[in-house]
Amino acid sequence: MKSRTIKVDNLARVEGEGALRIRIEKDKVADVKFVIFEPPRFFEALLRGRHYSEGPDITARICGICPIAYMMSAAHALEDALGIQVGGPLRALRRLIYCGEWIESHALHIYLLHAPDFLGYEDAIQMAKDHPAAVQRGLELKKIGNEIVTLLGGREIHPINPCVGGFYKTPSKKELRPLAERLKWGREAALETVRFAAQLPFPDFERDYEFVALRHPGEYPFNEGRLVSNKGLDIAVSEFDDHFAEEHAAHSTSLRAEHKGHGAYHVGPLARYNLNFDRLSALAQEAARAAAPAPQCRNPFQSIIVRSVETVWACDEALRIIEQYEPPDQPAVEIQPRAGTGHGCTEAPRGILYHRYTLDERGLIANAKIVPPTSQNQKIIEEDLRHFLPDRLHLPIDKLTWQCEQAIRNYDPCISCSCHFLRLHIDRE
Amino acid sequence: MTTAADEKTSTLIIGVGNGWRGDDAVGLVVARRIQEKRLPHVRAIEQDGNPSALIHALQEAHAVFVIDALQAGASPGRIVRLDASREPIARDFGPSRGHSFGVAQAIETARALNQLPERLIVYGIEGKNFALGAPVSFEIEQAAEAVLDRLLQEI
Numbered sequence: 001m002k003s004r005t006i007k008v009d010n011l012a013r014v015e016g017e018g019a020l021r022i023r024i025e026k027d028k029v030a031d032v033k034f035v036i037f038e039p040p041r042f043f044e045a046l047l048r049g050r051h052y053s054e055g056p057d058i059t060a061r062i063c064g065i066c067p068i069a070y071m072m073s074a075a076h077a078l079e080d081a082l083g084i085q086v087g088g089p090l091r092a093l094r095r096l097i098y099c100g101e102w103i104e105s106h107a108l109h110i111y112l113l114h115a116p117d118f119l120g121y122e123d124a125i126q127m128a129k130d131h132p133a134a135v136q137r138g139l140e141l142k143k144i145g146n147e148i149v150t151l152l153g154g155r156e157i158h159p160i161n162p163c164v165g166g167f168y169k170t171p172s173k174k175e176l177r178p179l180a181e182r183l184k185w186g187r188e189a190a191l192e193t194v195r196f197a198a199q200l201p202f203p204d205f206e207r208d209y210e211f212v213a214l215r216h217p218g219e220y221p222f223n224e225g226r227l228v229s230n231k232g233l234d235i236a237v238s239e240f241d242d243h244f245a246e247e248h249a250a251h252s253t254s255l256r257a258e259h260k261g262h263g264a265y266h267v268g269p270l271a272r273y274n275l276n277f278d279r280l281s282a283l284a285q286e287a288a289r290a291a292a293p294a295p296q297c298r299n300p301f302q303s304i305i306v307r308s309v310e311t312v313w314a315c316d317e318a319l320r321i322i323e324q325y326e327p328p329d330q331p332a333v334e335i336q337p338r339a340g341t342g343h344g345c346t347e348a349p350r351g352i353l354y355h356r357y358t359l360d361e362r363g364l365i366a367n368a369k370i371v372p373p374t375s376q377n378q379k380i381i382e383e384d385l386r387h388f389l390p391d392r393l394h395l396p397i398d399k400l401t402w403q404c405e406q407a408i409r410n411y412d413p414c415i416s417c418s419c420h421f422l423r424l425h426i427d428r429e
Numbered sequence: 430m431t432t433a434a435d436e437k438t439s440t441l442i443i444g445v446g447n448g449w450r451g452d453d454a455v456g457l458v459v460a461r462r463i464q465e466k467r468l469p470h471v472r473a474i475e476q477d478g479n480p481s482a483l484i485h486a487l488q489e490a491h492a493v494f495v496i497d498a499l500q501a502g503a504s505p506g507r508i509v510r511l512d513a514s515r516e517p518i519a520r521d522f523g524p525s526r527g528h529s530f531g532v533a534q535a536i537e538t539a540r541a542l543n544q545l546p547e548r549l550i551v552y553g554i555e556g557k558n559f560a561l562g563a564p565v566s567f568e569i570e571q572a573a574e575a576v577l578d579r580l581l582q583e584i
């Protein structure tokens with residue numbers, strides 16, 4: 001069969017609105033376009049003239065799933081411009097709230113968005129009828145992540161407590177204690193999640209990606225480190241603009257990034273895992289070795305296992321932080337405004353999130369740049385489909401469409417971050 | 430101090446909506462009116478439509494009333510009352526909020542997990558203006574008052 005047209009209007013279980021168009025000519029993939037049509041929101045422009053202290057709160061509004069990532073990247077970039085460093089318990093609390101965001105975001109994606117693909121269910125509701133314990137586990141894990149964000153952030157969505165320099169208010173040891181009990185359950189549930197994910201059926205598909213992630217001398221990356229890749233990249237965060245370029249494509253309202261001179265690159269859980277396996281806790285490494293290719297994994301469909309491993313690690317890390325926590329003397333570092341440019345890059349659940357700000361002498365934002373992870377993964381998603389489709393063109397149209405959607409969801413794309421809904425069109429000529 | 434057991438026996442009103450999107454906030458308006466009345470054994474909370482939070486909230490009382498806006502193209506202010514304890518909620522119930530997992534999906538997931546409260550009533554109020562930053566329309570405020578009266582009769 002040489003010409004067929006597939007048209008699916010609504011691809012669900014992604015964050016935001018977009019579409020996919022695939023053109024097949026003479027049984028060959030002629031064109032793949034991951035289309036983002038959500039209107040651009042001009043956050044960089046509306047930050048201009050705002051006081052540095054507003055940066056985290058304004059950028060947190062970019063995403064309801066990963067507001068902590070935005071707050072953290074903004075805070076680090078602005079602190080870099082202001083010449084201050086946040087250490088000790090404040091730094092630890094930042095890692096703790098980030099653990100909360102990873103746990104809630106990963107649990108949501110693993111159980112409610114991605115697992116139905118592998119098990120052949122239209123959605124989590126259908127899956128819940130046959131796998132109630134798994135869905136219940138996912139919901140409870142997500143709740144634990146939300147509880148961490150709520151305690152440290154003031155509320156679970158668009159938190160208000162983190163700020164440039166630290167927090168407006170820090171918790172007491174007593175306030176953190178109940179979280180530890182919840183996290184001990186969460187860690188066991190995350191280990192069960194790894195076992196759950198490992199037995200899913202995975203398509204045989206691997207690619208030689210350039211993985212890009214942060215790497216820290218002693219920690220699995222959250223807030224700090226150098227930007228490294230498996231293809232020789234090793235730069236300071238401040239060099240991001242020298243090595244990565246964003247371009248505008250007619251079919252996308254979101255800018256698309258590429259590694260200058262190298263092309264598309266892969267950010268997110270799989271990149272972190274491949275570049276930082278040795279930084280995972282012993283428990284997370286042990287769980288990974290029993291469940292997935294370790295320490296390297298190049299099958300993007302197995303990112304569901306890697307997210308599960310990262311959830312084990314996040315529970316482990318959160319427990320470590322709570323056990324060692326001593327409240328800081330001050331909730332935030334004191335700041336004197338000054339002119340300057342600062343860079344920040346942190347690991348959102350979906351991958352690196354880069355911010356750059358230029359401040360004037362009053363501390364007002366003169367210029368801002370934000371590069372979200374989904375903007376960076378757009379090209380890789382299209383490339384994956386180009387490589388994935390040729391061996392599967394013989395499949396019935398509904399099965400082919402299903403597998404394309406599943407391949408997109410490997411990246412847990414947050415289209416709202418870069419600009420809402422995904423529509424899939426496959427045109428065959 | 431209220432214990433978990435007490436809470437479980439209480440009635441819970443859940444107003445769902447976005448306070449910055451015109452008539453999408455009507456569920457929140459109803460929840461706030463209930464809060465102001467300080468009724469014994471009745472709790473009212475506001476939610477933004479986060480499905481997992483809604484699934485968890487459904488387990489907090491024996492009788493739960495969910496109030497949400499509708500964007501079904503019907504006449505503004507039209508009130509729909511559904512007994513979700515007896516029948517499933519259609520997938521497209523509620524306004525489009527950019528995420529494909531909404532109130533209906535949350536309730537149906539809870540049903541699949543056998544976690545619905547003994548009594549679950551869902552009120553929908555057809556909105557008129559869902560523009561960002563817009564206030565709740567006059568006729569939708571009136572519909573909220575009508576839902577409030579009906580709630581006070583049945584809780």
